[in-house]
Amino acid sequence: MKRTRAQFVTILAAVLVPALTHAGKGEEILQSQCSSCHALSKPEDTSLDRLLNRKGPDLYYAGVKFNKEWLVRWLQAPTRIRPAGVMYRKVVKAGPAGSADVVDESLLPSHMKLSAEDAAAAAEALAALGADSPLVTKGAFKGGAPNVMMASLLFNKLRGCSSCHAAKPGEPPHSGPELYTAGDRLKPDFVAEYIRDPQKFDPHIWMPKLELNDGDIQKLTGYLMTLKQEGGK
Ligand code: HEC
Numbered sequence: 506m507k508r509t510r511a512q513f514v515t516i517l518a519a520v521l522v523p524a525l526t527h528a529g530k531g532e533e534i535l536q537s538q539c540s541s542c543h544a545l546s547k548p549e550d551t552s553l554d555r556l557l558n559r560k561g562p563d564l565y566y567a568g569v570k571f572n573k574e575w576l577v578r579w580l581q582a583p584t585r586i587r588p589a590g591v592m593y594r595k596v597v598k599a600g601p602a603g604s605a606d607v608v609d610e611s612l613l614p615s616h617m618k619l620s621a622e623d624a625a626a627a628a629e630a631l632a633a634l635g636a637d638s639p640l641v642t643k644g645a646f647k648g649g650a651p652n653v654m655m656a657s658l659l660f661n662k663l664r665g666c667s668s669c670h671a672a673k674p675g676e677p678p679h680s681g682p683e684l685y686t687a688g689d690r691l692k693p694d695f696v697a698e699y700i701r702d703p704q705k706f707d708p709h710i711w712m713p714k715l716e717l718n719d720g721d722i723q724k725l726t727g728y729l730m731t732l733k734q735e736g737g738k
């Protein structure tokens with residue numbers, strides 16, 4: 506079959522364009538496959554209703570939140586981050602008297618998977634989101650190795666983080682994202698800013714503003730950065 510000039514140009518473009526616009530391809534994936542569930546730009550609607558009805562977490566500041574290497578891996582083989590989804594009240598049932606609530610797994614769909622190539626392109630595009638966002642200040646985490654015992658005491662006992670977040674796979678709290686992969690997944694400056702003021706990220710998010718002093722914020726962030734366990738489903 507003889508190809509027309511237009512077909513030839515299309516074929517040439519199909520070969521050249523992916524090489525030239527890796528990020529362009531990622532943006533297209535985000536728009537066409539992800540935007541139905543995730544906010545890719547700052548939502549104008551900041552009501553409680555929006556938060557309660559959103560289908561997935563906000564990604565408009567993904568570039569300052571996630572490590573890109575983690576994104577590439579997770580998008581190919583997603584594990585569960587929020588043990589009871591984005592809105593735990595919808596999937597948690599009261600357990601037998603005196604025991605913990607039970608997650609109705611049938612109400613939690615698995616996350617879609619991308620091919621290695623699409624995951625790399627989507628991660629590239631996600632890494633560009635929120636680069637100039639005022640939400641996260643560079644240097645919010647001042648670095649330094651934490652005293653793990655002291656920080657884990659803060660996390661588990663003194664500041665109550667463990668009532669909502671699991672620091673080890675298989676622990677019960679359902680209402681917050683697991684943090685046992687935090688060191689692989691999250692950027693330290695994001696963690697420090699989030700712990701300082703969760704409502705800066707969403708005015709209605711139900712993580713309380715715990716009025717922590719900077720010393721505690723630094724210790725907790727340093728501690729969370731040491732958590733790099735696998736084990737999600
Ligand atoms: C049907 C809705 C839906 C679609 C479509 C969808 N996601 Fe998600 N996504 C979710 C939900 C729900 C979660 C929360 C999963 C969890 O916490 O375990 C999530 C979590 C994520 C996370 C982790 C976010 C965080 O704050 O922890 C990333 C990154 C992500 N999705 C990227 C994508 C990309 C990229 C696409 C498109 C290729 C996509 N998602 C398509 C619903 C969706």
Ligand code: HEC
Pocket residue numbers: 562587591660664665666667668669670680681682696699700710711712713715725
């Ligand atoms: C009442 C429950 C609750 C308590 C207590 C709590 N959190 Fe949270 N935390 C949440 C919720 C809910 C989110 C946001 C979930 C979302 O965006 O889907 C969150 C988000 C986070 C995040 C961002 C993680 C991510 O993947 O998006 C970090 C880091 C964090 N919390 C650390 C802490 C630390 C440290 C403490 C203790 C000082 C703490 N939290 C106390 C409920 C809680």
